Amino acid sequence: MNEHNRKYILELFKIVSTTSILVVNQYGRVKQINCPFRVIALEDIPPDIITGDFYYVEAVKMALDLKEVFIINGKGYYIRYFQII
Numbered sequence: 001m002n003e004h005n006r007k008y009i010l011e012l013f014k015i016v017s018t019t020s021i022l023v024v025n026q027y028g029r030v031k032q033i034n035c036p037f038r039v040i041a042l043e044d045i046p047p048d049i050i051t052g053d054f055y056y057v058e059a060v061k062m063a064l065d066l067k068e069v070f071i072i073n074g075k076g077y078y079i080r081y082f083q084i085i
Contacts (some may be wrong), residue, residue: 011063018059021068022083034057038083039070049077054085 020034036056041049049055049072059071060079066084069076 003063006064006071008066012062021057021060021084033084038085039072040085041081042083043081045077045081048073048075049081055082057082 018035020032021037023031023033025031032033035056039055039057040057041051041053043049044051055072057070057072061069061071061076063069063076063078068079070079070082
């Protein structure tokens with residue numbers, strides 16, 4: 001991980017938590033959703049994640065490439081593969 005990314009992550013986690021996520025709802029309002037929250041899989045991620053199945057997000061983290069990751073059943077998955085229910 002480069003130094004810039006590491007510093008960004010350290011600063012970010014001073015103001016956010018791994019136990020919640022901020023989302024903008026259909027009315028343009030920011031809402032905090034606390035873990036565990038439910039998501040639906042948009043794509044298969046073999047062998048554990050099946051398209052259309054529901055899962056609970058245990059935590060929200062950030063990968064070294066600065067992409068957000070949902071922790072589901074103890075494993076990290078990029079958030080782009082899921083939709084919050």
